[in-house]
Amino acid sequence: MERLHVQTPGKSYDVVLEEGLRHRLSDYIESTYSKILIITDENVAELYLEDVRKALGKRGHVYEAVIPAGEASKSFRRYEELLDHCVEAKLDRNSLILALGGGMVGDLAGFVAASYLRGIAFIQVPTSILAHDSSVGGKVAINHSKGKNLIGAFHHPEKVLYDTETTDSLPEKEKRSGYGEVVKHALLSDEGWFREVMNRTIKDLDTEEVKKDLIQGIRLKARIVGKDEKERGIRKHLNLGHTLGHAIESELHYGSITHGEAVVIGTLFALRLSNLDEPFALLMEWAKDNGYPLGIMEELEERNLVDRMKVDKKAQNDQIHYCLLSEIGSPFVTEVEEEELLQSLQQFKSEVIQ
Numbered sequence: 192m193e194r195l196h197v198q199t200p201g202k203s204y205d206v207v208l209e210e211g212l213r214h215r216l217s218d219y220i221e222s223t224y225s226k227i228l229i230i231t232d233e234n235v236a237e238l239y240l241e242d243v244r245k246a247l248g249k250r251g252h253v254y255e256a257v258i259p260a261g262e263a264s265k266s267f268r269r270y271e272e273l274l275d276h277c278v279e280a281k282l283d284r285n286s287l288i289l290a291l292g293g294g295m296v297g298d299l300a301g302f303v304a305a306s307y308l309r310g311i312a313f314i315q316v317p318t319s320i321l322a323h324d325s326s327v328g329g330k331v332a333i334n335h336s337k338g339k340n341l342i343g344a345f346h347h348p349e350k351v352l353y354d355t356e357t358t359d360s361l362p363e364k365e366k367r368s369g370y371g372e373v374v375k376h377a378l379l380s381d382e383g384w385f386r387e388v389m390n391r392t393i394k395d396l397d398t399e400e401v402k403k404d405l406i407q408g409i410r411l412k413a414r415i416v417g418k419d420e421k422e423r424g425i426r427k428h429l430n431l432g433h434t435l436g437h438a439i440e441s442e443l444h445y446g447s448i449t450h451g452e453a454v455v456i457g458t459l460f461a462l463r464l465s466n467l468d469e470p471f472a473l474l475m476e477w478a479k480d481n482g483y484p485l486g487i488m489e490e491l492e493e494r495n496l497v498d499r500m501k502v503d504k505k506a507q508n509d510q511i512h513y514c515l516l517s518e519i520g521s522p523f524v525t526e527v528e529e530e531e532l533l534q535s536l537q538q539f540k541s542e543v544i545q
């Protein structure tokens with residue numbers, strides 16, 4: 192069992208990582224909650240809802256809401272449906288929402304928890320590799336058709352209870368997606384870890400290695416969020432790879448490519464803009480070997496991508512702010528001119544789709 196701690200001015204909470212934790216959830220959830228609403232998606236429900244139900248079995252007033260899997264569910268429609276569930280179950284200020292699933296469920300259920308009755312408690316029970324990132328830090332949101340995560344809040348969970356065994360059942364594409372955020376964290380952290388990650392094979396991940404990466408990623412995120420809860424300064428570093436990544440996802444209507452896959456393409460581009468040739472070449476080779484869909488760039492227009500970057504909520508006064516690296520482990524944020532972005536994107540496209 193590993194216990195990490197997140198300490199922000201607004202809230203402090205534990206992140207517990209343990210194999211098989213879902214069977215022992217009751218040990219970690221206070222018995223004082225009046226009601227519990229488990230929110231999950233159809234895929235995760237099929238795999239783990241029964242275990243969680245059993246683990247909470249002795250408690251009364253446990254409700255469930257199962258939504259369709261996929262990013263499209265981070266929508267006004269599902270948000271409203273879930274609020275209906277809260278109202279129908281008569282959740283009150285002492286009730287708890289349990290977000291059982293990947294980042295989609297965590298973000299959506301977290302936003303429900305943030306807004307219902309002006310905010311009730313929620314606990315993250317992440318089941319995807321990617322969710323090592325999304326479950327920590329208190330950002331919760333739904334998407335708008337014009338951009339990702341445009342409607343949201345800062346609302347920290349009471350706890351993050353991570354059953355590391357659950358990531359074994361992820362489809363390969365989702366493991367690839369999760370490793371997008373791991374690569375980002377490694378590049379923000381240190382060269383040694385980045386090189387270790389470049390030795391991982393997504394098809395053949397070792398449980399212990401995954402656990403190690405999750406712990407290092409959460410440690411890094413906790414450290415950054417602890418210093419800058421509301422993203423006024425260094426939390427912006429966590430956007431490495433996300434400016435282009437979000438634009439790609441948005442252009443493709445959150446369908447054909449996963450978040451982390453888009454982040455890897457965005458991170459490659461950030462390394463290119465940072466003039467870090469050796470890490471760029473290493474990540475490019477790793478991304479190709481591990482099936483990241485770099486060829487998708489061929490379908491995308493540079494102009495449209497830049498326009499998307501301008502509506503990204505991190506853009507300020509139409510200026511595009513970019514997280515770059517002076518070297519591995521040393522990120523900084525800078526403005527990049529539109530013209531430079533267009534030109535660099537053109538060149539980048541020809542490099543990645545060869």
Ligand SMILES: NC(=O)c1ccc[n+]([C@@H]2O[C@H](COP(=O)([O-])OP(=O)(O)OC[C@H]3O[C@@H](n4cnc5c(N)ncnc54)[C@H](O)[C@@H]3O)[C@@H](O)[C@H]2O)c1
Nearest residue numbers: 234260293294295296318319321324325330357360361365
């Ligand atoms: N709040 C934040 O700080 C933050 C940070 C990063 C990403 N995000 C958000 O996270 C989301 C992406 O998260 P995600 O990749 O976990 O997506 P997801 O929740 O959609 O999960 C991906 C797929 O894997 C399935 N799945 C989840 N756990 C599984 C398991 N254990 N076994 C088998 N299948 C499983 C899901 O049903 C889904 O089909 C995006 O919406 C992104 O914006 C938020």
Ligand SMILES: [Zn+2]
Nearest residue numbers: 372433450454
């Ligand atoms: Zn991300």
